[in-house]
Amino acid sequence: MLEETSLYRRNLPHIHPADYPIFFTFNLIDSLPAEIVKELKAKRVQELKAAKSKDEQDNIHKRYFARYDDWLDRCEHGPRWLEAENIAQIIADEIHRLDKDRYFLMAYCIMPNHVHMLIKALLMEHLHHKGKTAKYPVADSMRFVKGRSARFCNLELYRDGSFWRHESYDRYARDEAEATRIIRYIINNPVKAGLVKDWKDWKFTYVSPELGEW
Numbered sequence: 001m002l003e004e005t006s007l008y009r010r011n012l013p014h015i016h017p018a019d020y021p022i023f024f025t026f027n028l029i030d031s032l033p034a035e036i037v038k039e040l041k042a043k044r045v046q047e048l049k050a051a052k053s054k055d056e057q058d059n060i061h062k063r064y065f066a067r068y069d070d071w072l073d074r075c076e077h078g079p080r081w082l083e084a085e086n087i088a089q090i091i092a093d094e095i096h097r098l099d100k101d102r103y104f105l106m107a108y109c110i111m112p113n114h115v116h117m118l119i120k121a122l123l124m125e126h127l128h129h130k131g132k133t134a135k136y137p138v139a140d141s142m143r144f145v146k147g148r149s150a151r152f153c154n155l156e157l158y159r160d161g162s163f164w165r166h167e168s169y170d171r172y173a174r175d176e177a178e179a180t181r182i183i184r185y186i187i188n189n190p191v192k193a194g195l196v197k198d199w200k201d202w203k204f205t206y207v208s209p210e211l212g213e214w
Contacts, residue, residue, distance in 0.1 A: 021119065021182070022118070022172050024119070024169070025168065026169070027072055027165050029162045031077060032072065048060055061171060068169060075112050078113060087157070088204045091204075094152070095108055098144060101122070107187060107207045108186065116189060142168060190202040190205065
């Protein structure tokens with residue numbers, strides 16, 4: 001039986017509590033300069049060492065993500081493959097493919113070089129899956145989304161090699177109010193980046209109809 005909270009670690013720890021929405025951000029390979037990634041991580045580690053409480057640590061992680069996402073929104077480095085509609089559609093299809101099977105898809109936005117998703121894992125549905133990430137159901141689902149979309153996008157682009165940056169950013173929403181803030185953040189990301197004036201004008205933004213009007 002799966003524990004209520006699963007902890008998956010690649011380079012960073014990824015905490016995925018059962019029954020909590022998980023906010024994911026994953027980006028294209030080389031979409032951030034290596035020196036910026038190194039600098040952001042160093043600052044985060046330094047601040048975390050000085051933190052005196054879990055709440056303070058959580059705020060540090062949020063600030064780290066905000067800086068990280070601001071750099072991605074600038075699109076100043078690396079490929080912008082996701083701004084092509086045929087490529088974005090492949091990714092959207094793969095995200096929707098696992099909805100109601102491995103997770104409840106709450107919201108997503110596909111930006112020119114990165115993707116935001118909010119999901120709630122259907123943990124018990126993963127018990128029959130095998131593989132090295134099978135006991136980490138959320139990580140396993142993201143492996144499927146990123147792996148399949150990378151393969152199909154590379155075929156469409158007539159290229160090979162890495163498509164996504166290996167490490168993803170994720171954190172869980174501690175309550176309904178935080179989940180609501182995350183959804184608003186996701187759908188307004190194209191507005192914040194100056195791509196559209198109204199989030200509904202961005203084709204590859206989605207909120208589950210089960211969550212009502214936004």
